[in-house]
Amino acid sequence: MNKQALIEEIEKQYYIIGKPVERIDAKPKVTGEAIYGYDLVFPKMLYGKIKHSSIPHGIIKRIDTSKAESLPGVRAVITGKDIPDHRYGLVLFDRYLIAKDRVRFIGEAVAAVAADTPEIAEKAVNLIEVEYEELPAVFDPEEAIKQDAPILHPDLRKYGTSKVSAPWIPFDMPNLNNYRRVVFGNVEESFKKSDVIVENIYETSMVQHAHLEPQSCVCIYNYDDTFTVYTSTQTPFRLRFELSLALNVPENRIRVVSPYVGGGFGNKLTIYAEPIACILSKKTRRPVKIVLTREEVFTFTTVRPPTRIYVKDGASRDGKILARQVRFYINGGAYSGGSGIAVYTYLAAQALATYKPESVKFEAFSIYTNLPPQGPLRGVGPAILDFAFERQMDILAKKLGLDPIEIRLRNISKQGEENIYGEIVDEDYSKVLLTAYDALMKKIKESNEEPTHPWKRGIGYALSSKYSLAPTASSATVKLREDGVIEVFIGSTEIGMGNYTAMQQIVAEEFQIPMERVSIAAAADTEFSPFDEAQMSSRTTVSLGNALVLACRKLKRKIAEYAANKLNEDPDHLEVKEGFVVSKRNPDKKIRLEDLFARGKIRTGTFLEGEGELIASANWFIQAGIDKETGRIYDKYGNKVFERVVNFYTPTGVASEVWVNVETGHIKVKRLVTVVDAGKVINPKLVEGQIIGGSAMGISIALFEGLQWQNGYALNPNFADYKLIQHADLPEIIAIATETPLPHGPFGARGVGEAGLLVSDAIPNAVSNAIGKEVKKIPLMPEYILKLLAE
Amino acid sequence: MHYELKDYIKPKTLEEALKLLHDYKGAAKIIAGGTVIHELSERNLLEGVEYFVDIENLGLNYVRIEKDGLHIGATTTFNQIVNNSLFTKPSYYALYLAAKGVSSYQVRNVATIGGSVCSSISFLDVPNALVALNAKAKLVSLNGERIENVENLFLGMLNPNISEDEILTEIILPLEETKTASYYMKLTERAFDYAIVSVGIKVKLNENGYVENIRTVFGNVQPTPYIENKVYEIAKGKYINEDLIKKIMEEIPSVEPIDSINASAWYKKKVLKVLFRDALKETLEMIS
Structure with missing residues (x-):
């Protein structure tokens, strides 16, 4: 047959x-x-607007709301004094819904207004006067852990935490709010045996989700002392939980309704304006709508955090990785929010599933800084760490004279065996990589296009898997x-x-x-x-x-x-x-x-x-989990504590061809193949859409995206200066779904929503291949490429 | 919105418009294509503005050749320029390319040549091309009129050298010249984007193929269009070959570029040379 x-x-x-x-x-x-949250209108509805901090770190000395209050059309003005003395968060309860005494990033809410029209609300917010006493601020995670660094949360140890997943702070390090490790084998011994050692530092930028619909909500305080919250969220239940913490109201008194949501990418997993609108509604007894502006989306919501990744790999002559040592510094921002800090530290480590070195020592540090809080972005961590790991693979291959495909195949976690965490591998990693390779080679052969000066061609691959969290x-x-x-x-x-x-x-x-x-x-x-x-x-x-x-x-x-x-x-x-x-x-x-x-x-x-x-x-x-000390399903004595670390993995292989202009540093992605193992495709159109969408976002992150800050002030919180990819910059994206059934998936299906983002890790390899220099940070701005070429 | 309009007025004659500007002083703002209004508003530059005076119906939408030059009415849109074959002639080609390179189509449908000058934004392409082409502008007020070289109308970013009661009524380009060509090139990060840097060039050769005149303008190198005189100094009277181009590339830019968010002065300097070389070659090719 x-x-x-x-x-x-x-x-x-x-x-x-x-x-x-x-x-x-x-x-x-x-x-x-x-109908989206943005569209909703209710009778007698008021419009809310938030006053944000204008300094990155400081004490609030005085807030004068009198001018705002006397503006005609203003129905309520609230400050930190009007909110319950309850901090919220997902695993670490470190934030007030409006700052009470201290602000820790520009964008933090310090007051809010409800008025008859959005224009009056905005005017009123500008009339609120806030006097601050500025404190020294810190913006770099490695600066923030120095002994003399400003401490953002002096009372950190007193904060409440989630009973199910509390953060882990096993040692004193300034501003550290979560730590995670994975230890497998003995890296010291393995380094000694290694024929080559490759050690590099990688950096990734702060990325915004740029969902089309900004966060939008209408909150209604009802006559029976309950709240109804219509909002643009990815998670009505978690939102209700966080609202109950922030408002100090039991969950059964809050109802959350979520109509169609105009995109989220991980930025609609926590509360922003909802509790503020709730309090304004309670005060005015009228529905209150708050829609964030794009600038607020950039500066007041979460971001994919900037990171610095130290990787040291030791390998044998035949390309087998013997030791991999990683220190992952996460620029966590000012609060853990509902989904930030803890999630990154806990879950980023799951990026180690694809390959199986002889030994691994991985450490992740999540660190407070005076920037917006971190959140997931089409995944938590893997596409960031894989940038470093996939670069390392190519650099190792070059050193050892091996083909980049070959070195990957020699190190993948094999089906039926245990991966680094001890889980039994049911993923077929070689299939996605080889499928991507074959499809790209065929495509290149079919075209006669050859780059001429000043353009240079490069081919690059990436292989990884996107985990899905559990429990x-x-x-x-x-x-x-x-x-x-x-x-x-x-x-x-x-x-x-x-x-x-x-x-x-x-x-x-x-x-x-x-x-x-x-x-x-x-x-x-x-x-x-x-x-x-x-x-x-x-x-x-x-x-x-x-x-x-x-x-x-x-x-x-x-x-x-x-x-x-x-x-x-x-x-x-x-x-x-x-x-x-x-x-x-x-x-x-x-x-x-x-x-x-x-x-x-x-x-x-x-x-x-x-x-x-x-x-x-x-x-x-x-059910899933890890032993904290080892980061694996086994404890240090070899006892199995859990069956799994994650729900499942979605293997992804990418092959890309880029052309680089060596005179200007510009990069054209010419051809791109993204292969995602869908387990069993439920709907091919939807799967293709997800792979193409993820790939486009991946190219955008690799080439353009970076929210830039100067002393805590955002330089480009708008779509003119924050560069998102445009259709005309996109190559034809060949999306392929392979089908290696997931034993516990419905009909064998795996999730495919986030996997395409791995494209952001293939492009840097292709660019390095084209210019003969090793790129170590994204985005690959033309200027960065020229600087590398000038070295 | 950082302004509150009392009225949006659409006068039928230039006199009527000038009178409105005069009567309302700073409270009235001219609106043509309207594409810069949002930017002005976001930067709080429309505070105190209560009236928009729409100049669409003043009869300023024309392109005509007269004895003293090519006259382009202030409300002529970018797409009208792009679709007028006059501008694909070598003498005016820089303007055609600059207008065509502005994204998106919808913006080109409404953005006007007069507005592009009056907004005074150095990374916008049309004003840079106009300066390269030695354009002049006619400004009218109740007190009379003045004709200025376009480059003199820019004081800084969003700060034109035009008073509140003046209307820029037309742009005047020199008549078509022989052995002359112009070109405009910009370097962008993405397909549709503002320029990181841009170059506008107009070259006139004499009968023997030697340089009679070169005018070079750099965009986004200074807060206003920067006229690079160095090029003419080096090239005047000479025949342009690879060696001469290399020599010019070594000498330009003669000014330290301003840093932008996504490009440092170091980078701008590097790529300006390349951009200039490519634009010059394209220009010369059109003459031969």
């Missing part, structure tokens, strides 16, 4: 999985009918509606990647019914939706997909049991498919799903006699 026939044979197993179904949100989004949980509820449609309740938001469509496909598959016979409520609502951790970490397809499969199977069983009486058949012999309950032994014995419902005498509606509802809920949860 040839390959195509085999694929068709496999496809036949599925009713709708693997088919390029049109996105269910395509039409409302294209026509503008889809993690998703719940889902499915219900049979009286018209036979399966109604789906999920707590996941649609932030643009098409997850609602994929989830609908999974339900359609389970019931073998067309897409239009499945209905998903297009808003996650903590009041009605089952729990879902968050729309993040490429986790939805696997976690929520699994929960949905389980819920569907439960519901099918319930339906079969309910229909058994009517059909006079044993439920074990009934199956629910194609809109019917049908006997497996006698296909004539069947009933349409809607005919299970009886109609009342006066024809008011239909009901399920005796049952009320045919509804089923299920939860999917995966």
Whole structure:
């Protein structure tokens, strides 16, 4: 059987999985009918505006709000005095929703206003006078850990922490707020055995998510002392948790609703304006809307933190890495926020899964500085660390006279064996790399284009895997509606990647019914939706997909049991498919799903006699963790403490061709192949979209992006000076999905949302290949390239 | 929004417009294409402005050849320049390239040649090209009119040498010349972007192919368009060959460039030489 026939044979197993179904949100989004947080308007609504700190570090001496208060149209002005004495955070509770006595970065909220119009609110904010006593500030993580550095949080040790995942600060180091290590083997011994040692320092820039929709919320204080919060978030449940901390209100008094979300990329995982709007609403007894400006998105929300990575590798002559020693300094910003500091330190270490050196010593330091707090950006850490690791691979290969593909293949974690953490590898790393290599070579052969002076060609690869975090949980509820449609309740938001469509496909598959016979409520609502951790970490397809499969199977069983009486058949012999309950032994014995419902005498509606509802809920949860000391699933005595460190990995291979202008330093990405192992493709159009989107973002980060600061002031917090890639700069991106099934994924699927970002680590290799100099920082600004060439 | 408008006025005649500017003094601001309004507003440069005086209907949208030169009405848009074959002639080609290189199409549909001068932004291309082409501008007020070389109208970033009651009514370019060509080149980070640096050149050779005149302008090297006289000093009366180009490249720029967020003076100096060389070669190719 040839390959195509085999694929068709496999496809036949599925009713709708693997088919390029049109996105269910395509039409409302294209026509503008889809409702986002940004669009919401309520009767008597006021507009809120935040006053931000104008200095990077200091004590608030005095705030005078009198002029603002007397401005006509202003309904409320609040400062740190009006908020509860409760700090919030995800794992480390280190921040007030409005600064009380001290500001730690420019952009931090110091006051807020609610007014009749946005213009009045803005005017009022400018009338608020704040007097500061400036404190010395620190902006570089390695400066911040020096003994004489200014301390941002003198009371750090007194702060509350999450009971499930507290930060780890095992030694005294100024401004250190979290630490993580991975220790495997003995690097000292391995270095001694090594034939070559390659040691370098790498740097990455501060990157903004640049989601289209800025953070937008409307918060309503209700007559029964509860809050309803409509907001643009990736995680309604976590948001509710953080709001309850910040407002000091129990979670059951807060309802979070999230309509369509205009992109997030990790920047909508924590609270920003929501608690402020809540307090303004409580004070005015009117709905309060706050929409951040783009400048606020740049300076007041989270960023992918700038990092410095020290890597020392020792390898044998034949290219086997014997020792890898890493010190990872994370410029953590002023607060851990809801998702920052802790997450980076904990999770960044998972970037070590791809290769298996003989020994590893990895240390991550998360450090407070007077800059905006860090947050995830299309992943936490891997694409950053892989920049350093993938550069090291090429430099090692060059030193040893090896092919860059070959050296990678010699070091990958092999299927069936343990990876660095002790997890059993089910990923096929060589497949994604070789597929990318083959596709690029074919593409180059097909074209006759040759660079002429001053352009030089370079080829570069990157191989890694995007992990998805765990422990993690998703719940889902499915219900049979009286018209036979399966109604789906999920707590996941649609932030643009098409997850609602994929989830609908999974339900359609389970019931073998067309897409239009499945209905998903297009808003996650903590009041009605089952729990879902968050729309993040490429986790939805696997976690929520699994929960949905389980819920569907439960519901099918319930339906079969309910229909058994009517059909006079044993439920074990009934199956629910194609809109019917049908006997497996006698296909004539069947009933349409809607005919299970009886109609009342006066024809008011239909009901399920005796049952009320045919509804089923299920939860999917995966446990995971590490031994703190080793960073592995084994402790130092070799006892297995956990089965897994993460939920799963998504192997990704990238092959890129760039042309570099050696006179100006400009880089053109000519051809790009991104191969992501999707496990099992649920919807090829969606997967392709995610790979291309991730790749474009990857090129943008490699070539252009960097939020720049001078003494704590942002220099380019706008889209004119903060450079995002444009369509005309994009090459044709060849997106390929390979399918190595994930044993615990729904239909074998893995998540693919973030993996494409690895492209940012292939481009630097290609550029180094073109110019014969080793690049060690991104973005690859033309000026940096010329400086390297001038060396 | 850092301004509160009382009215948006669209006068029908130049006199009417001038009177409005005179009566309202600083409270009135001229609006043509409107593409710089946001920038001015964000920089708090529209504070106190209460009226926009839209000059679209003043009949200032024209391109005509007269005895003393080529007259371009102030509200002529970039796309009207790009689509007028007159500007693809070698003498005016720099202006064509500068206008065409401004992104996006929608901006070119509304941005005007007069506005580009009055906004006084050194990294914008059209003003740089105009200076390279020896353009003059006609400014009118109730007190009369004056004609100025365009380069004299820039005091600094967003700070034009134009008073509040004056309207720039037209740009005047020299008549088409023989053995003459012009070119404009900019270096950008991305496909559609402001220039890191830019070069505008106009070259006139004599009958024997020797340099009669060269005018070179660098954009984003100083806060206003920078006329690089060094080029003419070195090249006048000479035949341009590779050696001469190399010599010029060694000598330029004659001023230390300003640092920008994404490019230092060091980098600007390096790439200006390359950009100049390429632009000069393109210019010469058009003459031969």
